Amino acid sequence: MSEPRIVKFEILRFRPEQDEEPVWVSYEVPCPEDFVVLDALNYIKDEIDPSLSYRWSCRMGVCGSCGMMVNGTPILTCNAFVRDYPDPIRVSPMANFPIVRDLVVELDSFMEKLTRVKPWIIRKVEKDPSLGEYLQTPEDLELFKQYSMCINCTLCYAACPVLAHDEDFAGPAAIALAYRYNLDSRDAGEAERFDVVNSGEGGIWACSYANECSEVCPKHVDPAQAIQRMKLTSAVQWLGVWPKRGAE
Amino acid sequence: MEIVRHDVVLVGGGGAGLRAAIEIARSAPELTVACVSKVYPMRSHTVSAEGGAAGAIGPDDSLDQHAFDTLKGSDFLADQDVVEAFVEEAPRELTQLEHWGCPWSREPDGRVAVRWFGGMSVKRTWFAADKTGFHMLHALFQTSLQYPKIVRLDESFVTRLLVENGRCTGVVALDIRSGELRAILGRAVILCTGGAGRIFPFTTNAAIKTGDGMALAYRAGVPLKDMEFVQYHPTGLPGTGILITEASRGEGGHLYNKDGERFLVTRDYGVGNRAELGPRDMLCRAIIKEMDAGRTFKGPYGDYVHLDLRHLGEKAIDAKLPFVRELTRNYVGIDPVYEPIPVRPVVHYMMGGVGTDIDAATELPGLFAAGEVASVSMNGANRLGSNSLTECLVFGARAGRSALKFARDSAAPNETRALELAEAEGGRIEALRGKHGGEKLSQIRREMNAAMERGFGIFREENEMAHAARTIADLKGRYADLGLEDPSRVFNTELIAALELGNLLDCAEVVAVAALERKESRGAHTRTDFTTRNDAEYLSHSLVRFAPDGPRVESQPVTITRWEPEERKY
Ligand SMILES: Cc1cc2nc3c(=O)[nH]c(=O)nc-3n(C[C@H](O)[C@H](O)[C@H](O)COP(=O)(O)OP(=O)(O)OC[C@H]3O[C@@H](n4cnc5c(N)ncnc54)[C@H](O)[C@@H]3O)c2cc1C
Ligand code: FES
Numbered sequence: 001m002s003e004p005r006i007v008k009f010e011i012l013r014f015r016p017e018q019d020e021e022p023v024w025v026s027y028e029v030p031c032p033e034d035f036v037v038l039d040a041l042n043y044i045k046d047e048i049d050p051s052l053s054y055r056w057s058c059r060m061g062v063c064g065s066c067g068m069m070v071n072g073t074p075i076l077t078c079n080a081f082v083r084d085y086p087d088p089i090r091v092s093p094m095a096n097f098p099i100v101r102d103l104v105v106e107l108d109s110f111m112e113k114l115t116r117v118k119p120w121i122i123r124k125v126e127k128d129p130s131l132g133e134y135l136q137t138p139e140d141l142e143l144f145k146q147y148s149m150c151i152n153c154t155l156c157y158a159a160c161p162v163l164a165h166d167e168d169f170a171g172p173a174a175i176a177l178a179y180r181y182n183l184d185s186r187d188a189g190e191a192e193r194f195d196v197v198n199s200g201e202g203g204i205w206a207c208s209y210a211n212e213c214s215e216v217c218p219k220h221v222d223p224a225q226a227i228q229r230m231k232l233t234s235a236v237q238w239l240g241v242w243p244k245r246g247a248e
Numbered sequence: 249m250e251i252v253r254h255d256v257v258l259v260g261g262g263g264a265g266l267r268a269a270i271e272i273a274r275s276a277p278e279l280t281v282a283c284v285s286k287v288y289p290m291r292s293h294t295v296s297a298e299g300g301a302a303g304a305i306g307p308d309d310s311l312d313q314h315a316f317d318t319l320k321g322s323d324f325l326a327d328q329d330v331v332e333a334f335v336e337e338a339p340r341e342l343t344q345l346e347h348w349g350c351p352w353s354r355e356p357d358g359r360v361a362v363r364w365f366g367g368m369s370v371k372r373t374w375f376a377a378d379k380t381g382f383h384m385l386h387a388l389f390q391t392s393l394q395y396p397k398i399v400r401l402d403e404s405f406v407t408r409l410l411v412e413n414g415r416c417t418g419v420v421a422l423d424i425r426s427g428e429l430r431a432i433l434g435r436a437v438i439l440c441t442g443g444a445g446r447i448f449p450f451t452t453n454a455a456i457k458t459g460d461g462m463a464l465a466y467r468a469g470v471p472l473k474d475m476e477f478v479q480y481h482p483t484g485l486p487g488t489g490i491l492i493t494e495a496s497r498g499e500g501g502h503l504y505n506k507d508g509e510r511f512l513v514t515r516d517y518g519v520g521n522r523a524e525l526g527p528r529d530m531l532c533r534a535i536i537k538e539m540d541a542g543r544t545f546k547g548p549y550g551d552y553v554h555l556d557l558r559h560l561g562e563k564a565i566d567a568k569l570p571f572v573r574e575l576t577r578n579y580v581g582i583d584p585v586y587e588p589i590p591v592r593p594v595v596h597y598m599m600g601g602v603g604t605d606i607d608a609a610t611e612l613p614g615l616f617a618a619g620e621v622a623s624v625s626m627n628g629a630n631r632l633g634s635n636s637l638t639e640c641l642v643f644g645a646r647a648g649r650s651a652l653k654f655a656r657d658s659a660a661p662n663e664t665r666a667l668e669l670a671e672a673e674g675g676r677i678e679a680l681r682g683k684h685g686g687e688k689l690s691q692i693r694r695e696m697n698a699a700m701e702r703g704f705g706i707f708r709e710e711n712e713m714a715h716a717a718r719t720i721a722d723l724k725g726r727y728a729d730l731g732l733e734d735p736s737r738v739f740n741t742e743l744i745a746a747l748e749l750g751n752l753l754d755c756a757e758v759v760a761v762a763a764l765e766r767k768e769s770r771g772a773h774t775r776t777d778f779t780t781r782n783d784a785e786y787l788s789h790s791l792v793r794f795a796p797d798g799p800r801v802e803s804q805p806v807t808i809t810r811w812e813p814e815e816r817k818y
Contacts, residue, residue, distance in 0.1 A: 145351060
């Protein structure tokens with residue numbers, strides 16, 4: 001293997017018990033060719049400064065823990081190759097969230113928003129499992145599949161210009177998830193989700209269609225498209241032209 | 249110290265934990281469940297499971313066939329009553345998950361589709377493309393959000409079980425964000441904390457799989473069962489250990505050595521015409537033998553073989569294995585549509601764990617366990633791929649039912665002693681945070697990993713194992729002199745890592761002790777000095793129990809109902 005490249009990392013650190021405000025700290029890390037930014041953070045933690053704090057787990061881009069801003073753009077650090085960045089690499093916590101410590105942000109509001117949109121199958125009657133599955137063709141599945149791929153990494157929240165000034169906005173991931181359930185042939189909860197999704201506080205109408213969310217989404221969920229389509233459906237439903245699934 | 253009380257305290261929000269929580273919320277809406285998890289539940293490692301979940305539904309399938317495949321896969325070390333209960337409840341559980349929104353892949357007529365998996369004699373593995381665990385976990389998590397009686401304590405790290413008068417009455421947990429300890433008391437406690445793959449250096453397991461629940465139970469006097477059985481998966485990416493799912497072979501992928509030979513077909517490795525769909529232990533041994541014979545590729549991260557999917561074609565790969573394509577493109581710069589994937593065996597799964605009975609009860613009253621942390625004895629000496637996601641559902645639900653019954657039927661526990669223990673635990677954690685000492689955490693972890701890989705790999709031998717076991721014992725001594733640098737409270741991940749390392753060392757020690765004791769080759773435990781299975785002496789589970797002067801090994805008979813153990817040849 002070739003010699004590791006020595007890369008300078010500038011990391012925004014904040015230790016609430018000692019720091020008044022976040023400060024940039026630099027570290028030099030020997031990075032082999034296949035290092036991702038997360039590997040460099042682990043190197044710093046193991047070899048230079050064990051007090052650096054951040055979240056990670058799977059290291060394969062699926063648990064959604066390791067999102068940060070790398071050179072100002074939200075990205076999964078386990079999937080951000082060091083070789084793709086020039087020196088120095090700046091790593092900071094995800095924007096639009098309060099910082100808990102170092103690269104760890106507070107996710108309470110996100111968790112509340114997820115729950116707010118009722119992301120579960122709603123039906124008037126539940127069938128007993130002994131009666132078998134609900135039939136759903138591959139085409140039915142295709143309708144909502146893309147919107148079910150969200151890993152809750154919240155990169156889209158860090159990128160969203162609306163959330164930068166309106167923290168009530170339910171946000172791209174939560175709305176895409178509501179849309180996913182609305183489109184699922186097994187679900188009849190659209191009417192129950194309608195008010196939340198269309199609420200003046202935090203609903204879809206706050207979205208300015210900047211499309212930043214879809215651009216940073218590592219799983220190509222395209223939440224911007226979900227929001228646009230929901231606006232259209234809601235508008236037509238308001239006019240009473242289309243029924244809402246699950247409405248009496 | 250803050251004290252909170254719930255009816256049931258559940259540790260772990262992965263597949264098994266969430267299934268248990270939902271079972272309680274639906275069957276006993278009057279009870280509250282604390283769901284305590286060191287990561288947000290949807291980050292749990294169930295999320296990374298790819299290939300699928302087994303449950304017999306096809307017209308050509310039967311419960312007996314699923315049971316027999318599982319038993320044979322287990323090298324007859326699984327308890328047959330447990331396996332029978334498992335296969336019977338599996339289809340219902342998987343269907344239940346369908347009703348909760350899991351986007352299972354479908355046949356054109358709308359029925360759930362099933363695929364081939366290793367060691368299964370028919371197609372019976374349900375799948376959601378190759379992101380099955382991700383979809384299962386998110387479906388469970390999202391479903392759980394509708395039950396207000398499931399009270400989540402996210403990012404809380406359980407450091408100890410509270411035991412009072414021979415009954416488990418709660419846990420002590422560190423709130424990671426504030427750094428404060430909390431006593432969480434309950435009438436019943438369920439452990440669903442997952443596996444311990446991180447005792448090894450090269451593993452498919454996430455950073456959080458540190459055997460915490462196993463160590464918690466072990467320290468509370470509950471024996472760990474069959475811990476010598478560590479499953480290697482034949483196809484991990486060299487370097488990172490990222491898993492390339494068995495579904496890629498289920499869908500028709502082939503393994504080749506460097507001479508372009510499909511060695512599982514051309515040579516006799518005991519898998520018969522199953523070839524690439526033989527069980528994992530046999531495939532791993534075959535690959536190592538190919539390495540030893542010099543017929544494998546050399547790479548910077550060790551020898552490897554090729555997994556070839558090219559003949560499946562782009563369309564099938566994108567439809568059935570999109571995640572495999574995403575992972576190999578991202579992490580090794582290889583597109584499986586055009587090139588074979590380099591793979592090598594990688595530590596994947598713990599067959600062993602906290603010993604439980606068929607109802608997920610441990611021998612400590614009030615303590616239950618399910619999922620990978622547990623050893624209910626359905627996997628024996630070698631788990632079949634796609635059985636463990638289903639295991640999380642079947643035994644997660646069972647643990648939920650058992651715990652709620654226990655919580656309803658038992659008297660409210662006395663809290664005096666539990667609170668004293670909690671205070672003492674507070675002192676221990678306080679002393680550990682930012683503790684001065686001469687030993688470096690990452691160094692101990694590295695040495696532990698190296699020792700485990702050397703001593704407890706795919707092929708094992710007395711001297712190597714004994715040597716590694718001594719290293720682990722030595723590392724435990726050095727761990728006592730651990731030096732930490734971070735005295736702060738808020739989100740102190742160094743403290744968490746130190747607690748996890750303590751748990752890993754406990755698990756490593758138990759694996760070592762159990763492996764040394766089993767002088768035979770069975771399933772994933774292959775010894776070069778005792779090369780055959782020895783039913784006369786070892787058709788039994790190992791139990792390792794904590795004792796102040798060192799672990800004690802006991803044994804427990806295997807339950808046999810209808811199938812006499814036979815030679816395992818495919
Ligand atoms: C890459 C990969 C692919 C796999 N693919 C398949 C497959 O296709 N089919 C199959 O059947 N199996 C598969 N498996 C195995 C299967 O995914 C796991 O065995 C199973 O998901 C384990 O689930 P669990 O609920 O027991 O634990 P986990 O999902 O690991 O969850 C453990 C939970 O416990 C919590 N926890 C742990 N310690 C503590 C603590 N100290 N305090 C508080 N909370 C704690 C964690 O936060 C987490 O919520 C795969 C495994 C891997 C690694
Ligand atoms: S560590 Fe899981 S997504 Fe990066």
